[in-house]
Amino acid sequence: MTSSSNIISQPLPGQEPRARLVLQLGHFFGIQSVAFSPDGRTALSGSSDRTVKLWDVASGRELRTFTGHFIDVMSVAFSPDGRTALSASGDGTIKLWDVVSGRELRSVAGHSQDVKSTAFSPDGRSALSGNGDGTIKLWDVASGRELNTFKGDSRCVLSVVFSPDGRTALSCGGSETIRLWDLASGRELRAFGEVATSVAFSPDGRTALSGSWDNTVKLWDVASGQQLRTFVGHSEYVESVTFLPDGCTALSGSWDDTLKLWDIASGQELKTFTELFDCCGAAVAVSPDGRSALSGSSDGTIMLWDVSSGCVLREFTGHEIVICGVVANFKVLSIAFSPDGRSAISGSEDKTIKLWDVASGRELKTFAGHSDYVRSVAFSPDGHTALSGSDDRTIKLWDIASGCELMTFTGHSGCVNSVAFSPDGHTVLSAGDDGSVRLWDSVTGAERASMVGFEDGSWLTLTPEGFFVASSPEAARHLHIVRGFDVVPVDQAWDVLHRPDLVREKLAGDPDGKVKAAAAELDLDKIFQTAQSGEGQ
Secondary structure (H helix, E strand, O other), X not given: OOOOOEEOOOOOOOOOOOOXXXXXXXXXXXXXXXXXXXXXOEEEEEEXXXXXXXXXXXXXXXXXXXXXXXXXXXXXXXXXXXXXXXXXXXXXXXXXXXXXXXXXXXXXXXXXXXXXXXXXXXXXXXXXXXXXXXXXXXXXXXXXXXXXXXXXXXXXXXXXXXXXXOOEEEEEEOXXXXXXXXXXXXXXXXXXXXXXXXXEEOOOOOEEEEEOOOOEEEEEEOOOOOEEEEEEOOOOOEEEEEEOOOOOEEEEEEOOOOEEEEEOOOOOEEEEEOOOOOOOOOOEEEOOOOOEEEEEOOOOEEEEEEOXXXXXXXXXXXXXXXXXXXXXXXXXXXXXXXXXXXXXXEEEOOOEEEEEEOOOOOEEEEEEOOXXXXXXXXXXXXXXXXXXXXXXXXXXXEEOOOOOEEXXXXXXXXXXXXXXXXXXXXXXXXEEOOOEEEEEEOOOOOEEEEEEEOOOOOEEEEOOOOOEEEOOOOHHXXXXXXXXXXEEEHHHHHHHHEOHXXXXXXXXXXXXOHHHHHHHHOOHHHHHHXXXXXXXX
């Protein structure tokens, strides 16, 4: 699957890939793992934002986003032919993806805890996975069957990798050294180095890279265990390392939110990939008359305060469950008063929204439907409906009287941190970890536009049809057209896609159908071909 930032849907199996307009937002949380494609032209990255991204190495441009995991992606790997990819997640699953289409082909579960690392064998027929419980598992890729299990680090296995001949493997963990394994027997052959978070064999199998909590990358001689070189440049710990297929360069991913490309012989940093955003929020609300306020707490309670005196008037409890007689409380992440101030809604880490009577503190209703934390809630101006934004990347519209879910808005590629209605109730506004602010039609649920601001003060607004307006040509560099693994900058199609007039029409709801008509005439494949021809001249 691809990110909503990709305009035009993915092809069906057997179809040629179509051109797509991609808004490059990058990962918005730490990068846990990186991997080069066999031909070295593309790279994968897995992140704590629960996505996998495909990148063009030469330009640093984002090609595709794979979504499906619901907890951090800890490891990624290409198959030897580059046509499929593996991802391992804290959700305990390993997923197999089709790289060209972005389709999820298979999901395998077998570890008792979070899967920290995964790797393809050189022939692509088997895979290794390292687990938080310290075990390593060998899998048959075609069937998803577990072939063997052997014990790794005493605490957890953070990284596993096959040797080029497929006969041995390296692993590293959170408390001990790097280990070399014989895969046929599961026997440990050698231990060397130090505590590491990630390991990788060189293409000839003679050397290995390790990434560590000391923010460095180290090069090792596998036969002797001798340290050959240290690469310095990251400002946070290094989560993942890998060699380029020629063995002369390497890529590292760090919690400083960057990918770095290194020259093996000199240790010189060649390139840094970065394009990241952040967002936050708080759980507090003031009543319409300004006399009282509500606050949400980490212990799951909601407090009603008198604004003038600062005294607590009432305490609401309900975001909790009882397990074996013990009450477990869930943090309240968002709260809002109804327009008349008589009721309130709250969103919580328990994945629910609750409706409260303010006067009595009584819980009136629970709205369930999100699959992750509810970060933001808001009443409509008439008080008849409510919005909720969640870490499951969706926005939901609810009917207050019945508690029924009316609609789900999908489009954000990260957690939705904030939601709001326009004063007339016709438009929904949302903001997410993906760095975008989006406008939606509250009646149809259709996205009107996505707005992104960048660190240099520039900005860009993009419609789902692919038309955009930018503060400057420099801001538009975050947009590019992708077909398969080929990419061209959007400035090659500036006259066709840079349409401030159509963006204005779309934000107004496209009352005269101008955007719809222009979109019907838009052919991104033709634009791509023309732009590619222009680049080649």
